[in-house]
Amino acid sequence: MALVTPRTLSGFKDRLPKEALAKTHLLNKVSNVFMNFGFVPIETPHLEYADVLVKQGSDEIQKELYRFKDHGERDVALRFDLTVPLARFVSQYKNEVDLPFKRFAIGSVFRGERAQRGRYREFTQCDFDFIGSNSISCDAEILQVIYASLVGLGIDEFTIWLNHRGILNGICEYCGIIEEKDINTALRIIDKLDKIQIEGVRAELHKELQLDSTRIEQLLKYTSIKQQGDSESFFESIAYMADFNESIKKGLDDLKALHKVLSSLQMDRDTYRINFSIARGLGYYTGIVYETTLNALKSIGSVCSGGRYDNLTRTFSKDKMSGVGASIGIDRLLAALEELGLLTKKATSARALIVCMDSTYFGYAHLLAESFRQSKVPIEVYPEISKLKKQFAYANTKGHEFVIVIGESEFSSKTLTLKNMTSGMQIERISFLKALTLIREDREEEIRI
Amino acid sequence: MALVTPRTLSGFKDRLPKEALAKTHLLNKVSNVFMNFGFVPIETPHLEYADVLVKQGSDEIQKELYRFKDHGERDVALRFDLTVPLARFVSQYKNEVDLPFKRFAIGSVFRGERAQRGRYREFTQCDFDFIGSNSISCDAEILQVIYASLVGLGIDEFTIWLNHRGILNGICEYCGIIEEKDINTALRIIDKLDKIQIEGVRAELHKELQLDSTRIEQLLKYTSIKQQGDSESFFESIAYMADFNESIKKGLDDLKALHKVLSSLQMDRDTYRINFSIARGLGYYTGIVYETTLNALKSIGSVCSGGRYDNLTRTFSKDKMSGVGASIGIDRLLAALEELGLLTKKATSARALIVCMDSTYFGYAHLLAESFRQSKVPIEVYPEISKLKKQFAYANTKGHEFVIVIGESEFSSKTLTLKNMTSGMQIERISFLKALTLIREDREEEIRI
Secondary structure, three states, X not given: OOOOOOOOOOOOOOEOHHHHHHHHHHHHHHHHHHHHOOOEEOEXXXXXXXXXXXXXXXXXXXXXXXXXXXXXXXXXXXXXXXXXXXXXHHHHOOOOOOOOEEEEEEEEEEOOOOOEOOEOOXXXXXXXXXXXXXXXXXXXXXXXXXXXXXXXXXXXXXXXXXXXXXXXXXXXXXXXXXXXXXXXXXXXXXXXXXXXXXXXXXXXXXXHHOOOHHHHHHHHHHHOOEOOOOHHHHHHHOHHHHHOOHHHHHHHHHHHHHHHXXXXXXXXXXXXXXXXXXXXXXXXXXXXXXXXXXXXXXXXXXXXXXXXXXXXXXXXXXXXXXXXXXEEOHHHHHHHHHHOOOOOOOXXXXXXXXXXXXXXXXXXXXXXHHHHHHOXXXXXXXXXXXXXXXXXXXXXXXXXXXXXXXXXXHHHHOOEEEEEOOOOOEEEXXXXXXXXHHHHHHOOOOOOO | OOOOOOOOXXXXXXXXXXXXXXXXXXXXXXXXXXXXXXXXXXXXXXXXXXXXXXXXOOHHHHHHOOEEEOOOOOEEEEOOOOHHHXXXXXXXXXXXXXXXXXXXXXXXXXXXXXXXXXXXXXXXXEEEEEEOOOOHHHHHXXXXXXXXXXXXXOOOXXXXXXXXXXXXXXXXXXXXXXXXXXXXXXXXXXXOHHHHHHHHHHHHHHHHHOOOHHHHHHHHHHHOOEOOOOHHHHHXXXXXXXXXXXXXXXXXXXXXXXXXXXXXXXXXXXXXXXXXXXXXXXXXXXXXXXXXXXXXXXXXXXXXXEEEXXXXXXXXXOOOOOEEEEEEOHHHHHHHHHXXXXXXXXXXXXXXXXXXXXXXXXXXXXXXXXXXXXXXXXXXXXOOOOOHHHHHHHHHHHOOOEEEEEOHHHHHHOOEEEEEOOOOOEEEEEOHHHHHHHHHHXXXXXXXX
């Protein structure tokens, strides 16, 4: 029988233990934060009727859809995000799901994009949404979840950039850009500032929207406003803009109401700032929107973005359903945590490895391991009898903090020999309880994720 | 624009919050057990080259494969289990993965089976395997993981039924059944005992293998042997079988070595028993095999099965790679836990709900919520100002244990009113710390999953 070459599809990725373990810890941490705020998981299939998915997606996403005929000749496709399935879900179970409804979902989505560095055709999305209420309390809660997630991961220097879609619309309107498609064009061009520089933006605005230079400068002036100091003085400094039009007034009122709730909290006020250049998924959002950058790693872009939307379920129902939600960029965050040194990449989940000099000691080794686990020390037993050198090399490669050796004298005296793999210190023939104390004491610094 | 009917594909399933939350808790518990034993997660794509998947699957699985051409006209398919991707993984990364290698994987797999009750075309598999060592220490550890998982889920009455593929082969050989395909036929027929009764088994053995009645009775006698009392007397009672042939002798030696390790542990000896009728995935396993039944719910079948195999990577490599592993039947276990009353099905992850009588109290409400969360009490703030009746109904439906009411007097005195939703008792205008104490005290019984 001819052998098959083991290989993955182009654009698809395996995660080896170090990376998978780090991702597991990260997802556990953020899931716990979600659940602390009363967000519940839901689960929808990876495969859906194609017509459920295609209506809401952009043309680009439709081209990238993994779409095929199933065994029953149904037109099916792999989901390309978690938002369309959520919309389908709340429309389908509107009688079972009590509003307001807070859900999170973590799962794989699929897009047949052109393969490029750092972009995968299957990737993990991590979304949380608060649906069925347009109270500012929901917006405030989503921001608290972002804050608690990042703080929980050990990141202390980050900025949540806030804006409001109404303010962007109002600025455009004030500058004579009225049609929705023109507004979207203008915002798309402004969003390219980093790529094409200010001169490029000016040129494109002129070319695509026939704006004169006065309006271009107005547009650039207002969309470049950023909060520098505290929010009170910022709101004062731009109070005059409320008179431009209703849309800006409504946007500012919402942002003020949000600040009123947030400023009651212990949550650090320096972590959120208003920035009128933040646009986010142009067509979709209708209220407050946000992006989150890490102060020490701004270049990687937003690690968590979201905002308020007006009509989640428009593909499925004439009833409006509004909500607010955000998405954590798992891959980006993992890369950032690694770069910031906040990720301990180990190939084992066990702190210690027990090695035996003879197979007759396996029973005793497993009994010790059982006792360590009952005392919350993750531990494993090396299953082979081999040279100590090989076993220590295994522990070194995988990242065990301790190796416990069971030889004849340890076995007969019901003791163990403990080696600290970091310090190299070895203590011979000590009791289980003594070893437990030493292993526990070693964890002086906070455990990293 | 015409609306799309929100619907799921036949054979695919959504999980609403109650069910998804219970499943999340279950998977968290078992993942923690895996990691306590040093098993690490790996991640492989849902989509693979079709030839990677089809070689190893049975004909039936090939028919059920979700297979299609991707954007690059590659022949691709959705994975139908987690074992073939594991085989591909360890073959592909044989230089990166240090053996012995312990991995777990939890994920969706896809089979286009005929739709039937309780069987889904996408379902969750939960596998853990110990690869690259044939030491009995590995077999012992896999069994300990099964034990720790079930005990951790609150199940105290279960039986792990042990057998050895060598014993089954040896019994067949002793009864004159020598060819591998005949052995598989015989074991497949014996496995149908529950369905076609003893007379049916006799008839089929005669018809398909032309066995005479003496050999049929021999075969039935030896494969029906089950351990009743302790293992020492059981091994004594069947010691004579070691003389039948080498295959039985080797099987018994392995089982004895396993018992020697397991009997050193605190692990309850009544939970594992030898049963010569356990066959498991005929072609695949080569050593010790097991199934796990719940004593109070035998009818639902095995909730965790596995065993030792000899050549995981035969599709990809000429090098042999043996291992031992098991699979937890997540859906079956969830159903069992529910039937046993060990599952608290709630639609919220929060213990308490804060409701405000006026939107000006939202800041205070969120500050309280922030403090509760810092004290490890999951809590949410009801985002709307509405009638108390509606807010209490929300808490009742979702399953909050407490409702905290913030009215004018609570707001001005920086207190809160706490209602216990189980007892109905309400205490007015108490401090945060008093409320925290009451909420903590209420959790007298162990938290169920």
